Amino acid sequence: MTFPCTSCGACCSSIDxxxxxxxxxxxxxxxxxxDNQCSIYDSRPLxxxxxxxxxxxxxxxxxxxxxxxxxxxxxxxxxxxxxxxxSYRVCIPSQI
Ligand code: SF4
Numbered sequence: 001m002t003f004p005c006t007s008c009g010a011c012c013s014s015i016d017x018x019x020x021x022x023x024x025x026x027x028x029x030x031x032x033x034x035d036n037q038c039s040i041y042d043s044r045p046l047x048x049x050x051x052x053x054x055x056x057x058x059x060x061x062x063x064x065x066x067x068x069x070x071x072x073x074x075x076x077x078x079x080x081x082x083x084x085x086x087s088y089r090v091c092i093p094s095q096i
Contacts, residue, residue: 001096003050003068008088009036010078011048020047068092 015021016028024030032040038048047053054067062070072090079088 001093003071004090004092005050005075006088006090007037008075008079008084009033010075010082010084010088012038013082014078020045065092065096068096 012030012033014028015025015030018025021030024032030038032038032044038044046056050068050071054064058067069092072092075090078084
């Protein structure tokens with residue numbers, strides 16, 4: 001399984017204060033976001049690649065399931081704050 005991103009674009013539209021994305025930040029929104037899609041998807045930064053970031057940076061500290069759940073919680077909270085339709089909510093199955 002890979003992280004079930006629903007491509008809502010919320011994270012890409014909320015990058016204020018994220019130092020590693022500072023070069024992409026324009027008024028809080030990623031300059032690489034076009035029509036709600038990442039225009040550098042195949043070469044996007046590591047921390048924008050949830051599964052790769054887990055393996056490279058977080059796998060020594062938490063299970064993949066916990067990592068997915070924390071990310072999903074952040075996605076869904078952002079979506080709620082931005083008024084994004086419920087159909088985009090991220091759900092993590094009980095067994096991954
Ligand atoms: S906020 Fe979550 S679901 Fe939406 S695009 Fe980002 S990672 Fe995907």
